[in-house]
Amino acid sequence: MKSRPPATSDTSEAATTETLRRQYESGAMVEELVAASGMSSGTVLQRLHDAGTLMRTSWQTRRMRQDPRARRRLAAHLRTLYEQHGKTLIEIAAAAGETRRGARRLLVEAGGTVRTTQQSLRMRAAARAAERHKLALSLRKKYAAGASVPELAEEANYSVATVYRLLHAADSRMRPQHGHGPSGTSGSRS
Template structure:
C-alpha cells in the first residue's frame, strides 16, 4: 500500500494546508489565500483538496459575496475608482494602484455606474495640452512642497518614470534621490 502525498508532507506543510483550509472555510477566496501565502492559485487549490476541504459551489460563493460588510467595501472601492477614473486615470493605471486586474477595474467601474471611455477618448485625454499643463503644475507644486515621486505617482495613477518626465518638462529642480524632502527628518542613528 502506498502512502498518500499528504502523509509524506512535512509537518510545516501540513499545518500550512490546514491553515489555508480554515481560512477558506471562514470565507477567504482562493485569490486572497494565494496573495496571503505567496503560493499560486493552483497550489492553493491542490493543498485545499489534499486536506479534503469541502469546496464552495458558485451559488455559495455568490451568497458569500452578498455579505453586507463585504458589499459595502466593494461599493466604496468602486466609488474611489470612479473618482480617479473621472479625474483622468486610465484603467491600467487604476489596476496598478489598487493591485487588481484591468478586468476587475472595469467591472467595479461598471458597478459604480461609470461610462468607460473609448480608446480614442483616452488618447485624447492623455494628449489634452491644457490638462497636461495643469497636471505638470500640480505635480511641481506638490513635489516642491516635499511630496515624493512615488507618492505623486500613486496619487495621479501614473508610473514614477512618467511623473519624473512630467516634473522635468515642468522645469522642476529635482532633488537627488538620496536627499530627503525639505522638512523631512533624517534618521541619524549610529
C-alpha cells in the first residue's frame, strides 16, 4: 500500500511554483532561478510551464533588463554571487547573460569592488585549503572508526601517501603498522 505524501509538500510546491513565476515575470532569468532555488533547470522550466508562465525570448529579457529596477535587482544579485559565493567576473557574466565588461559595470553599480587577480587567487587558495581541511577531518573520523588507510585512499580516490599526509595534518592518532620489517611476516597495513 502506497503512503501518501504529506499535505505540506503540495502547498510548498505550489508556493515554490508561484514564487518562481513571480520572480521570472519580474525579470529573473531561468539560470538565476536555478541558482537561487537549487532545482535543475528542467524542474524550474516545468514549474514555470505548469504555472502558465509566458516565456520570454533573450531579446525580450534584455529589453526588460533596461528597466532601472530590474537592472538594480540584477546588479545586487551579481554582487552577492561575486562577494559571498566567490564567483569570478566570467562566472557572473555567464549567469547574467552579459559580457565580462557588462558584468563588471553592474557589479560596480551595485557598490561592489572588483578584486585584483592576487585577491582572487588568495581567495581560491583559502577555499581549497578549507576543503582540504574538511576532507582531512572526515578521513580522521573514518580512520578512528576503524577504516584502514588503503580503504580510505580508495574511497577518496587519493594515493595512500596523500591519505597519510591528510591524516597527519588532521592530528590523527595513528595505529601501529604490523607486518613490516625484516622478519617478512605479512599483515595488513593500517
